[in-house]
Amino acid sequence: MTVSRRTPGRRPGGPDTRGEILRAARESFADKGFAATSIRAVARQAGVDAALVHHYFGSKDELFIEAMALPLDPRVVAARILDGTREDLGRRIVAVFLGVWESDEGQQRMKAMLRSVVTSDEVARLMREGMTRMILEPVSQFLEPPDAKLRVGLIASHMIGVALTRYVVELEPVAAADLETLVDRISPAIQQYVTG
Amino acid sequence: MTVSRRTPGRRPGGPDTRGEILRAARESFADKGFAATSIRAVARQAGVDAALVHHYFGSKDELFIEAMALPLDPRVVAARILDGTREDLGRRIVAVFLGVWESDEGQQRMKAMLRSVVTSDEVARLMREGMTRMILEPVSQFLEPPDAKLRVGLIASHMIGVALTRYVVELEPVAAADLETLVDRISPAIQQYVTG
Numbered sequence: 001m002t003v004s005r006r007t008p009g010r011r012p013g014g015p016d017t018r019g020e021i022l023r024a025a026r027e028s029f030a031d032k033g034f035a036a037t038s039i040r041a042v043a044r045q046a047g048v049d050a051a052l053v054h055h056y057f058g059s060k061d062e063l064f065i066e067a068m069a070l071p072l073d074p075r076v077v078a079a080r081i082l083d084g085t086r087e088d089l090g091r092r093i094v095a096v097f098l099g100v101w102e103s104d105e106g107q108q109r110m111k112a113m114l115r116s117v118v119t120s121d122e123v124a125r126l127m128r129e130g131m132t133r134m135i136l137e138p139v140s141q142f143l144e145p146p147d148a149k150l151r152v153g154l155i156a157s158h159m160i161g162v163a164l165t166r167y168v169v170e171l172e173p174v175a176a177a178d179l180e181t182l183v184d185r186i187s188p189a190i191q192q193y194v195t196g
Numbered sequence: 197m198t199v200s201r202r203t204p205g206r207r208p209g210g211p212d213t214r215g216e217i218l219r220a221a222r223e224s225f226a227d228k229g230f231a232a233t234s235i236r237a238v239a240r241q242a243g244v245d246a247a248l249v250h251h252y253f254g255s256k257d258e259l260f261i262e263a264m265a266l267p268l269d270p271r272v273v274a275a276r277i278l279d280g281t282r283e284d285l286g287r288r289i290v291a292v293f294l295g296v297w298e299s300d301e302g303q304q305r306m307k308a309m310l311r312s313v314v315t316s317d318e319v320a321r322l323m324r325e326g327m328t329r330m331i332l333e334p335v336s337q338f339l340e341p342p343d344a345k346l347r348v349g350l351i352a353s354h355m356i357g358v359a360l361t362r363y364v365v366e367l368e369p370v371a372a373a374d375l376e377t378l379v380d381r382i383s384p385a386i387q388q389y390v391t392g
Contacts, residue, residue, distance in 0.1 A: 161354050
């Protein structure tokens, strides 16, 4: 292994320092999970000072979100979904989720994410924990018991399946349908999981 | 390229002849689609006589099914799904589809298939055409118009999404739920697409 002369020991932050912190974070979150990952350990692994990790990413939550490389902050997605009544929740879930996929950039990043999830156990673990903590748990607290978590999991499974068939497999007529038709058609199925 | 002394010109069928026919078939079905693929052209591509392709695979339908490498003949899946009333169709779809995934061998093969679909455009095209011809079209003819094909596409998207979250991503509590609970929970959402 060669070490650049410009970055001996703990680096003050070079052109790829941010990337190295993210790589170390991704590895730790996937291996140990969110709770057992510390900013200090990530910094050590990346060969930088913990203060630099805080400088680049702020909190552990934000480091985690950056490590997932999503096109949108999942906390923003959850907040948009939960902003309204329970009677319209099904429709908001479908509209917000498909909205993320409809832009060209969102679609590229979500496709790459979906491919990594399916081919890498590490990425699958990362996304599983991230989605659960930041979207599924807040949404399931909005639902009536008893099996709110299972129902939210099934909502997620349907939304991921629509994304897979529409944007990746391009199965017709799901791929060619306009967004409004899709939202109209899917919302009642999702709402049914909401009301239980 | 080297040619084995045992198989000069058109081969009578060696240990990997079947595999070579399948490779040629997969390529042609993915590139040109089902209708434009002929057994004669597949045989030529594989360097064997067309009679040998018929001997190994019977019809073009069967060659196509083998090329998709599914754990179960999709025509059998469609027949099981359609064997009953429209009022119970949602439940049969869920039970039959998840049944294919529940055995260890089925799960291994379906996982491999799902990974290939997501990472290879060729496999995605192959599966898209196969699923449409052999499962989605027969099932959509069982539904009332007007948008039966879209609704069947959304049923497929939900089922694929459940498979992805339960068996690949292992999202909880969908992954740990017992089969009966899942069938009970998902069937009403699917039935809703059936009745429109």
